[in-house]
Structures are given as structure tokens and as C-alpha cells.
Amino acid sequence: MRSITKLELQYAHRFYKFQGEAQYLHGHTGVLKIEVEDDVTPQVNMVFPCNEIKKIAWDVLQNFDHALILREDDPLLPVILGVYEEQGIKDGHWLNTMKGVAFHTELATAYPDCRLVVTKESMTVEGMIRIVYDLLKDKLPIAKLTFKSGANKASQEYMPDTHFERCPLCGVKLDRDGKCPKCGYIG
């Protein structure tokens, strides 16, 4: 069975060198749908509580919210960092607190202090699905990802091969010691 959750990300990006209007800087509210698949936990009667999927995903995906997403070779990158530097916000601001956990993968690097994600390829909906899967595949048994941004939408199905031990009382993923991080159950 699948548990399904949705989250929204507001960001600015552009497709550097793309022949079309998307080569100009613009913004979207992107909608990401995450489907996880596993057995239903007895008693709890869920695969995963959806707010738990959201929390696990948001920890890292918050990096894309109120953020600028640019390709690594985009000449806008040094210009914007220069402006942020001059303004004194490149390395953070005391009100910039809703930050994700910094990450660095082959596909993207997040700089939460200046709300910037630098990507290897343009952040199309297809590109975003690859980035998200890479970030979450070890944290959730992902069966499908769907991402919509403006008129563009893409999806990809996966065969989740990881099984996560879940709490029989609240359904969240048990930590390595078999303890529930939410309700304290010890397996």
C-alpha cells in the first residue's frame, strides 16, 4: 500500500542557455507529491503517517523554498553572490532561520545561509525529481515522485527495495537502536 503526501516549494530559477522565455529569471510554486510504499504497520494501520513523510522530506527540501536555484555554470551566480556579499546577507541573516539541512550531492549543492541551490543541470521538473530522489531514497521507501511547476509536470516510479522498521504505536521510522524518536517506544 502507499502513503501519499504533497508539499509546496516557492523558488526562483531559470534555464541558462535554454532557447525560450525560461532563460529569464522567474519564479514558481512547485508542488511535489511523494508516494511511499511498504506493508501497513499493524495496529497503527498506516504505511507511514503523512506528516512524518513531510517532516523527513521538508528537513532537506526546505532548501528549495524561498530559494534561488541556478545551474553551476550560470554567470548570474557570481553576480548574485556579489550583491548578497555587499548587502551582508551572503553568509546568513538573523531572520533567515527557516533553513533546511545543507546538502551536497552529485546533482546539487545547497547553501541555506543565502537560500541558494546550485545544480549541475537546469532545474526542470525532471531534474528536480532526480535531485529529490537522490536526497530521500535512503530515508523513505519511495514508490513515485511527481513534480509540477507552472505548466510543466513530470513523474517517475521506483521499486522501493528498502524496508524500514516502524513504530507499532505511532508508525514513524525507528532509529538505529530500535527506538521511536517520536513516542519513545523501544522495540
Ligand SMILES: [Zn+2]
Ligand atoms: Zn520555471
Ligand SMILES: [Zn+2]
Ligand atoms: Zn512511536
